Amino acid sequence: MGILVGKNSRLVVQGITGNEGKFHTLQMKQYGTNIVAGVTPGKGGDWVENIPVFDTVKEAVNIQEANTSIIFVPPRFAADAIMEAAQAGIGLIICITEGIPVLDMARVQSVLREVGTARLIGPNCPGVITPGESKIGIMPGHIHKPGSVGVVSRSGTLTYEIVQALTNKGIGQSTALGIGGDPIIGSNFIDILRLFEADLLTDQVVLIGEIGGQDEQRAAEFIATRMSKPVIAFIAGRTAPSGKRMGHAGAIIEGGEGTAEEKIKALEAAGVKVARLPEEVAELIAAMQT
Amino acid sequence: MGILVGKNSRLVVQGITGNEGKFHTLQMKQYGTNIVAGVTPGKGGDWVENIPVFDTVKEAVNIQEANTSIIFVPPRFAADAIMEAAQAGIGLIICITEGIPVLDMARVQSVLREVGTARLIGPNCPGVITPGESKIGIMPGHIHKPGSVGVVSRSGTLTYEIVQALTNKGIGQSTALGIGGDPIIGSNFIDILRLFEADLLTDQVVLIGEIGGQDEQRAAEFIATRMSKPVIAFIAGRTAPSGKRMGHAGAIIEGGEGTAEEKIKALEAAGVKVARLPEEVAELIAAMQT
């Protein structure tokens, strides 16, 4: 099973008729994900890959009983798409879109708190995969393998790198997901660690962080006080300079805060083993599993 | 004791240095109300009637442990004053000010819901009195008499009229209050009926309504299903024409809705005796108390 997504996920793809939306709809379908609907305003009545397209998320929920949404709509419309999904009753919203204005996300978060029933993953993230069951995201499915390691990350391709290292060593994953590289994201490390801690099929957790913000430091506190399962971490950006944005809008050391050293120190103080190289993550997990 | 205000009320007067604020501060003090502070931005350090004046409500709460506020500030600043009181931790806010823009009040209500710890009475109301204990409002104190009838009203002077009729007949009041004549008010009839129903010292309740809105109709439903104590009502505006605002911003029959007949019918259906004349209210209560 894993966390968040699985056989019970009934997916609606928002922005299904765009290039990215179409491409990944096919990829997810081939992986076995249960896609029940697409939404593109103005394209209701169309079909994509034998999936019915609606004008509104409300219809996708009412008619097709969608409970999970993935969002591929362009950045200037993405905040509206998230709020539409939340108010239509979608329980899990995964937003892939990169480049959403920060103030739009601040507004979204305040609406989500008011609605109270929707969990958001992302934006600017690769999505969530429960290997062998359901892939709701843009990650390459074939590098994953069902197993008992939970993987949570702020990154995309770096996650793939580490997942592949795990799979190469024969270590499978319960669920792997990216929480996104933006300053304001729907779910943070603690939200996900809490789920992994409670998940019966997860034995160890890999946390992949990077410079910027305080999310890893808070995670360290949570791990120290609330987690029984072992956590292995990797933090990217030891060599990143201060004041420069490293690709992700959220990956920036500001006022000397949010450095990799600071994060590594906090995690190690919480008893987390921090790998120096991506491949080392797999070695540390392997050592635990034997 | 009665509801809402009493010996434990520690009052801060917002707008204490204005004409109305000063006048009623004296009146309330003479009645025996425990006024611990005043607030007027820019007048911190002054004294009014031996009451210390602060620049902010926060100081009145921190230094003087105010727990109740009455607001006399002009309409254009009143919404801000309510929000300041709520966020400073005041539990009961009584806003006398008339003429606050409706959209300001819509905003206030949404902030109050967020803060979650403050109850608002008014605006555009005469305030709350627990006879013999505490008067937090502008009503003439001497017409009241301690007793067991709860009085709740959308009006000011009409309430005095009915209270005096009660007192003249020797019938005292547990608490008498006006909830205000505006379209958007902090507490409605149901909020107050619930308190009277739970109050050990209240035996009967007088509800004084008027044309406009659905508040009396909803109250009728509440009385029918949730109240054990008898309620006597009076509804003003049987002769009011449609589409014209009768003084109060909230007293208007719109689209044929909110008429006195409609309200009287709903109340009578809920088993409420509706008096045809203000004086009759006292007669009906007297008949019950003997």
Next chain:
Amino acid sequence: MKLHEYQSKRIFAEYGIPIPKGNIATTAAEARQIAKQLGGSVVIKSQVLVGGRGKAGGVKLAKTEEETHKIARQILGMSIKGLIVDKVLVDRAVSIKDEIYVGVTIDRSLQRPVIIASAEGGVEIEEVARKNQDAIIRLPIGRRTGLLDYQARNLAYDLGLRRDFINQFVQILKGLYTAFINSDASLVEINPLAVTEDDRLLAVDGKIVLDDNALFRHPDLAELRDTQEETASERQARQVGISFVKLDGEIGCMVNGAGLAMATMDIIKYYGAEPANFLDIGGGAKANKVATALSIILNDIKVKAVLINIFGGITRCDEVAKGILEALNSMEVTVPMVVRLVGTNEKEGRQILAKAKIPTATTLGEAAQKIVALAKGV
């Protein structure tokens, strides 16, 4: 404060809402000139602040400049529900396929703005509501979130709008909502929002009611008040801060407090007469305000008797008594009067009145019965 159709539509246009081309005329010659500029058929619409202009013959179509001149001359100067038409809006006529209603107001129980829409536009929304409540869509809007794009879009779908109108509708609805918020309105309404034969959405008629309490924030809107539409009494009352509504009865009344004023009207009716007005002098009125109020009441020739009912709290009874004498000194009063004064400085007030030999009463019931008897000449 109500705005005229032409004022409302001009405001809508500022918020990007398409309106018909047109202009305002106060003479038939101006109307003809506008028709010439517009070319083709025009609609001539009387600009008065009451409903039912169409039924009263205040809205007409003209095919030529000549006809425009003729019709404008008919409409200008006509009386609609007691209001004289002193200006007409001359709009280019449009061919309408379909009519939608869309408005924004405050939902009192939800304590937030609500968008009201119906595919059955063109008639009053209350009428639609009476016939078929289901034909009306209500969409509450978070005061702080505002109208979200998808909400506007979903509403368009719910109204059954054709796909190629969706984006236009979303823009119009966002404009209308913004107009509502930015002008502190209590109602904005487009009715009908027309779907034209040439496939456009057009606000053919519109209405804005402003929140009087918020006018201080909008000096530009406050200037739009058409004082021609008020009676002299209404204007006088507004200027001194008295709430006054003219009614059809014969007993004038002056009261402090809106609830008590309504109750006073009701009790007059209860004892068999009809109130001539609603009048609330507000709290703490001084003598001169009382005098003005009395003169407003006495200006109504239908008034046969005057009941003054004051429950003094902030208002002082002696000030009221002085105001009454002031008014009586400055005008000839031929109708009988009963004054009921209780509360603050009640004794002083009664003494002043006793000297002037004005009849008083102690209870409201007694006062009402006395005044009804006096009015009937009993």
Next chain:
Amino acid sequence: MKLHEYQSKRIFAEYGIPIPKGNIATTAAEARQIAKQLGGSVVIKSQVLVGGRGKAGGVKLAKTEEETHKIARQILGMSIKGLIVDKVLVDRAVSIKDEIYVGVTIDRSLQRPVIIASAEGGVEIEEVARKNQDAIIRLPIGRRTGLLDYQARNLAYDLGLRRDFINQFVQILKGLYTAFINSDASLVEINPLAVTEDDRLLAVDGKIVLDDNALFRHPDLAELRDTQEETASERQARQVGISFVKLDGEIGCMVNGAGLAMATMDIIKYYGAEPANFLDIGGGAKANKVATALSIILNDIKVKAVLINIFGGITRCDEVAKGILEALNSMEVTVPMVVRLVGTNEKEGRQILAKAKIPTATTLGEAAQKIVALAKGV
């Protein structure tokens, strides 16, 4: 996107925030002319998008027009942290009694805007924070409620402002917050907000950083970009949508994905060399983007070797390989290169590179070790 001081202050002025009189000059003669218009002493301030202008001699006082001319000539053309000064702001000098810091930014953990203020203005806020965290006041603002009047007032009291400055401060803070929201900024900052000898509050220096992702909403602000402040490489990268940051090392790197790009830099360091840049080609890059990225890297004369690390998901390895060949065909490349390609179309990509005899690697560790060895000429 950072704005210059003069641009930021002009925006502040639009929001009612008082700023010193002044103007921008690109020549010493212009500077003298501005000084003449202003009269009295002026401050001449280099306009470059880096901190520490003062320490670098880029901010100076001049008492006369003559002196202004002389100093402007010194400052124009000087280099501050690698940036050539091509314009100066000439502001009327003010006598300052006290300096306040006030700014607005996004609090990442609270997920909402936060106002940051300190009575210890005039130095960088990070420096104040390091010395005394208590000297800094943080006031989170509800995204939808906005800054309320009383919050601004309470902040003024908390800063210990004199009573007669409170209203001025409230207006300035509201203006600053509105500027933050309306321009979709990630930071707005007045530092110092000066209390002048003649008892005014004045935004003497200011800074605005805009959210690049929101620039589509603000074409007017997007035009303020000073392309003189970018290097040719930065401009080229921005235009094709590549994230690029120049560093000081000798190993150029090209990666897809920001996290992996940082990890690649880190691993280079781990094996004993220094990365020359951060470069993320993003997802799904086509051959021409890859070629542009490679040319940007190779334009850096410090670069002794290039590591290309691609984990294909959306990005196809054969497209990357094609882009590499394209770049190699169009420029002379003298430095060694190692390419590590895995994921989508990995085999096809490797075949293309094998034909061109470009060394490849399977794992990131292997690739990093190889490139470090090549760079060191081992």
